[in-house]
Amino acid sequence: MASYERHEHDVLVIGAGGAGLRAAIEASAAGVSVGVVCKSLLGKAHTVMAEGGVAAALSNVDDRDSWRVHFADTMRGGQYMNNPRMAELHAREAPERVRELESWGALFDRTKDGRILQRNFGGHKYPRLAHVGDRTGLEIIRTLQDHGIHQGIHFYMENTVVTLLKDGDRVVGAFGYDRERGRFHLFEAKAVVLATGGVGRAFRVTSNSWEYTGDGHALAYHAGATLLDMEFVQFHPTGMVWPPSVRGILVTEGVRGEGGVLKNSKGRRFMFDDIPENYRSQTADNEEEGWRYTQGDKNAKRPPELLTRDHVARCIMREIREGRGSPHGGVFLDIAWIKERVPHGAEHIKRKLPAMYHQFKQLANIDITEEPMEIGPTTHYMMGGVRVDAETQMSNVPGLFAAGECAAGLHGANRLGGNSLSDLLVFGKRAGEFAARFAKDHGAGRVNQDQVEEAAAGAIEPLNREGGESPYALQHELQQFMQDLVGIVRKQDELEEALGRIHSLQRRAGGVSAPGNREYNAGWHTALDLKNLLAVSEAIARAAAERKESRGAHFRDDFPAKDATLGAFNIAVTQAPDGGMRIERVPVVAQSAEQQQIIEEMK
Amino acid sequence: MSQATFRIWRGTREQGAFVDYATEVSAGMVVLDAVHQIQSEQAHDLAVRWNCKAGKCGSCSAEINGMPKLMCMTRLDQIAIDQPVTVEPMKAFPLIRDLVTDVSWNYRVKEGISQFRASKPGPDGVWRMKQSDVDRVQEFRKCIECFLCQDVCHVLRDHHMHAEFIGPRFLVYTAALEMNPMDAGDRLAELKNKHGVGLCNITKCCTKVCPEGITITDNAIIPLKERVVDRFFDPLGKLFRIFGPREQE
Numbered sequence: 001m002a003s004y005e006r007h008e009h010d011v012l013v014i015g016a017g018g019a020g021l022r023a024a025i026e027a028s029a030a031g032v033s034v035g036v037v038c039k040s041l042l043g044k045a046h047t048v049m050a051e052g053g054v055a056a057a058l059s060n061v062d063d064r065d066s067w068r069v070h071f072a073d074t075m076r077g078g079q080y081m082n083n084p085r086m087a088e089l090h091a092r093e094a095p096e097r098v099r100e101l102e103s104w105g106a107l108f109d110r111t112k113d114g115r116i117l118q119r120n121f122g123g124h125k126y127p128r129l130a131h132v133g134d135r136t137g138l139e140i141i142r143t144l145q146d147h148g149i150h151q152g153i154h155f156y157m158e159n160t161v162v163t164l165l166k167d168g169d170r171v172v173g174a175f176g177y178d179r180e181r182g183r184f185h186l187f188e189a190k191a192v193v194l195a196t197g198g199v200g201r202a203f204r205v206t207s208n209s210w211e212y213t214g215d216g217h218a219l220a221y222h223a224g225a226t227l228l229d230m231e232f233v234q235f236h237p238t239g240m241v242w243p244p245s246v247r248g249i250l251v252t253e254g255v256r257g258e259g260g261v262l263k264n265s266k267g268r269r270f271m272f273d274d275i276p277e278n279y280r281s282q283t284a285d286n287e288e289e290g291w292r293y294t295q296g297d298k299n300a301k302r303p304p305e306l307l308t309r310d311h312v313a314r315c316i317m318r319e320i321r322e323g324r325g326s327p328h329g330g331v332f333l334d335i336a337w338i339k340e341r342v343p344h345g346a347e348h349i350k351r352k353l354p355a356m357y358h359q360f361k362q363l364a365n366i367d368i369t370e371e372p373m374e375i376g377p378t379t380h381y382m383m384g385g386v387r388v389d390a391e392t393q394m395s396n397v398p399g400l401f402a403a404g405e406c407a408a409g410l411h412g413a414n415r416l417g418g419n420s421l422s423d424l425l426v427f428g429k430r431a432g433e434f435a436a437r438f439a440k441d442h443g444a445g446r447v448n449q450d451q452v453e454e455a456a457a458g459a460i461e462p463l464n465r466e467g468g469e470s471p472y473a474l475q476h477e478l479q480q481f482m483q484d485l486v487g488i489v490r491k492q493d494e495l496e497e498a499l500g501r502i503h504s505l506q507r508r509a510g511g512v513s514a515p516g517n518r519e520y521n522a523g524w525h526t527a528l529d530l531k532n533l534l535a536v537s538e539a540i541a542r543a544a545a546e547r548k549e550s551r552g553a554h555f556r557d558d559f560p561a562k563d564a565t566l567g568a569f570n571i572a573v574t575q576a577p578d579g580g581m582r583i584e585r586v587p588v589v590a591q592s593a594e595q596q597q598i599i600e601e602m603k
Numbered sequence: 604m605s606q607a608t609f610r611i612w613r614g615t616r617e618q619g620a621f622v623d624y625a626t627e628v629s630a631g632m633v634v635l636d637a638v639h640q641i642q643s644e645q646a647h648d649l650a651v652r653w654n655c656k657a658g659k660c661g662s663c664s665a666e667i668n669g670m671p672k673l674m675c676m677t678r679l680d681q682i683a684i685d686q687p688v689t690v691e692p693m694k695a696f697p698l699i700r701d702l703v704t705d706v707s708w709n710y711r712v713k714e715g716i717s718q719f720r721a722s723k724p725g726p727d728g729v730w731r732m733k734q735s736d737v738d739r740v741q742e743f744r745k746c747i748e749c750f751l752c753q754d755v756c757h758v759l760r761d762h763h764m765h766a767e768f769i770g771p772r773f774l775v776y777t778a779a780l781e782m783n784p785m786d787a788g789d790r791l792a793e794l795k796n797k798h799g800v801g802l803c804n805i806t807k808c809c810t811k812v813c814p815e816g817i818t819i820t821d822n823a824i825i826p827l828k829e830r831v832v833d834r835f836f837d838p839l840g841k842l843f844r845i846f847g848p849r850e851q852e
Binding site for chain 1: 629631632633642643647649650652653654655656660661662678701703710713714718719721729730732733737741745780785786
């Protein structure tokens with residue numbers, strides 16, 4: 001029999017980024033006992049990397065803004081593949097969630113009259129992002145952490161969950177291990193909230209850290225939950241490209257919000273060459289107008305650099321592929337030019353973008369106040385995830401909730417910058433609230449001992465196996481072909497090739513070896529993460545093969561146009577009874593009459 | 604491509620030793636890249652803590668050639684690689700294994716500091732603050748909790764006074780709360796009695812190693828010391844507080 005430590009909570013939250021912390025705080029406030037399991041130390045989750053800001057229609061900078069405009073912007077950005085109810089709740093509740101953070105000690109940048117300052121961002125009609133320079137994510141996670149530690153929540157740091165435990169249909173807990181000693185832990189809970197973030201480690205070039213191996217997606221899938229929109233992976237247009245070791249590290253959209261422009265090797269601002277029809281009326285006619293927009297001129301329209309991320313990323317890819325890229329395979333992002341327009345320009349740039357200045361200076365030896373940056377697309381964010389109820393965030397598995405990046409619905413086919421931090425707060429709170437309610441309404445379930453034994457035995461295998469392949473080698477192989485075959489530009493034959501290679505890796509993953517013992521053994525952890533990475537990679541490739549059109553973040557070279565028939569469906573992924581992966585089309589959630597009217601008005 | 608040798612500490616609390624690993628190095632690499640390369644090619648079970656690899660999360664703190672640094676922000680072209688580069692864990696905390704230390708003490712210390720308490724907002728429910736007042740606190744809130752300042756502080760590192768002294772990180776944290784224009788809390792008594800603000804003798808080692816460039820000693824610790832002195836050790840001020848007009852709550 002496996003030995004393990006047993007812990008009992010009403011609500012178990014898996015993940016301690018913005019969504020997990022916000023869920024835990026809310027559940028705890030409802031008076032239930034809450035445990036939070038997180039893969040890293042507290043305060044290190046990916047929320048810390050968010051730079052630009054949190055989108056909320058506070059209307060502090062432009063009083064024409066309202067939740068209705070934010071809702072319409074989010075739907076347009078998502079190509080109407082979003083769950084409209086989630087987009088509405090998000091737009092309505094984000095301002096309150098931001099003000100609440102302030103009451104917990106967050107200090108945002110201020111307007112001249114002392115209120116929370118807001119900045120422009122891609123796809124947002126008005127300046128909407130509350131921010132702290134370019135380190136907004138740090139401010140948010142630290143505020144939630146520093147508030148959360150006083151709420152009676154129990155934190156299990158550096159713990160990884162390997163499986164969810166079920167009693168019939170219902171989720172009743174989770175089983176995992178701690179990094180420090182490699183001991184097993186059984187967490188019994190009446191409700192479980194997944195807040196595990198994204199899947200970026202499935203790709204070679206990514207802004208995501210080692211943790212983002214699709215754990216929540218895969219745990220939910222294996223527990224019987226439906227995944228949705230897995231073909232929609234966001235490639236952020238601006239990641240660092242040089243030096244090689246920093247390839248993929250994020251360069252905030254805030255650079256473009258502050259007036260930064262994209263240029264190819266010919267010095268041309270190529271973003272003016274391709275403006276999509278549905279954004280034409282909102283886009284600047286010339287460079288001068290674009291500049292005025294970034295400086296707060298309410299009568300000016302936004303420069304094309306601030307079009308949605310999917311579009312900007314594809315334009316950059318086109319320039320690179322057609323031979324107009326920068327020396328290291330990117331394009332140029334120039335903020336230094338604004339010195340022509342702004343007094344004390346270099347100081348201004350350093351004050352507005354301190355982290356970017358620091359990052360390029362230290363990692364690339366580049367002074368962004370003097371020379372342009374070289375940037376290119378990087379895997380950034382997963383729009384797809386666990387299909388949840390808009391109000392409660394519960395999945396189709398009773399007792400299993402999901403919030404933040406690992407949940408689907410809010411962002412549709414493409415996420416707007418700034419809508420992630422607000423997503424975490426709005427739906428983290430909701431998940432915590434309804435998970436607590438579920439826990440109060442239901443007694444404890446029964447943990448199936450056989451399931452625990454099986455999980456423990458499976459987890460230990462790589463340590464006991466000798467002479468098998470290296471888990472690192474398998475992970476690198478997967479990342480390389482996912483990048484090449486399931487990346488920004490996709491084709492049927494390449495997707496099928498990827499699926500073949502995923503299946504072969506799934507077989508080989510059962511034979512990897514992790515030398516050493518159970519204490520803080522990264523090789524062992526990498527071996528255990530492979531199962532999740534492979535499951536989400538398969539879901540992404542299958543959904544991408546099913547969507548034979550180009551929409552939002554999903555671009556098919558063999559089907560470059562939108563297809564209205566396919567646009568009426570989201571693609572759902574479930575595990576079939578035989579263990580295989582099942583793909584289905586499900587109708588996009590219908591818009592209410594009021595929602596339709598708002599969208600029409602804002603067109 | 605050239606080769607460099609990394610002399611990495613391998614071992615646990617009980618026993619350990621430096622092990623030399625030679626690995627290929629290329630343009631722009633940082634120490635963390637080299638450690639990862641060694642981990643994936645030669646030492647699969649090498650324990651190292653990291654997350655963002657961009658100097659934003661503060662996970663990969665270590666001592667490189669004896670200097671407390673973030674591995675992800677230390678470029679190989681900024682250190683001598685013609686001789687072995689030593690990489691070892693932080694010294695002020697118990698070792699777990701290899702490069703990973705048990706930093707949980709820091710989390711317990713933070714829980715012992717009185718939390719933020721919001722003052723009343725304006726009549727319209729909005730807190731109004733000048734950017735210039737916020738700037739001062741934002742400097743402290745840049746902290747990424749890498750704990751390098753704790754590692755280098757001799758009160759903790761050499762004198763092991765973890766029970767009496769919260770260390771520079773948490774003096775910065777306290778300063779951020781005390782100087783927050785919205786905060787209504789008062790932490791001067793705990794600073795003096797529980798948190799050992801007087802133990803800092805201003806050698807500024809913490810400021811020197813801060814990867815975020817926070818002016819820890821001058822901007823955070825010294826003002827806190829002054830506030831504590833004004834409150835508890837200034838006889839005129841004491842009389843004034845006893846007999847002077849009452850402060851508004």
